[in-house]
Amino acid sequence: xxxxxxxxxxxxxxxxxxxxxxxxxxxxxxxxxxxxxxxxxxxxxxxxxxxxxxxxxxxxxxxxxxxxxxxxxxxxx
Numbered sequence: 001x002x003x004x005x006x007x008x009x010x011x012x013x014x015x016x017x018x019x020x021x022x023x024x025x026x027x028x029x030x031x032x033x034x035x036x037x038x039x040x041x042x043x044x045x046x047x048x049x050x051x052x053x054x055x056x057x058x059x060x061x062x063x064x065x066x067x068x069x070x071x072x073x074x075x076x077x
Contacts (some may be wrong), residue, residue, distance in 0.1 A: 013073035015055070020035035025058055 002009035019026040032054045040047040065071065 010073040011059070014066055014071065015059060016061050017071060017073070018058065018065055021065070022061075024059070029054055029058060 002012065003017060033051065036047050036050040040050065
C-alpha cells in the first residue's frame with residue numbers, strides 16, 4: 001500500500017503505465033528479471049539490487065514519455 005499521490009505511488013504507477021505502452025521495454029525488463037531470479041534464487045537483496053540499472057534506465061525514458069503525453073498517475077475526481 002502506498003499513500004495516494006505520494007512520490008512512491010507515482011513512481012510505481014509511471015513505471016507500470018510506461019511498460020504497458022512499450023512492449024520492447026517490457027520484454028527487456030522481463031528478460032532481466034528472469035535472469036536475475038535464476039542467478040539470485042535465494043538472495044533477494046542481490047536480486048533487487050541487480051534490477052537497479054534497468055529500472056532507472058526505464059524511468060528515465062518514462063519520465064520523458066510522461067512529459068510528452070501529459071501522463072498523470074492519478075485523476076482528480
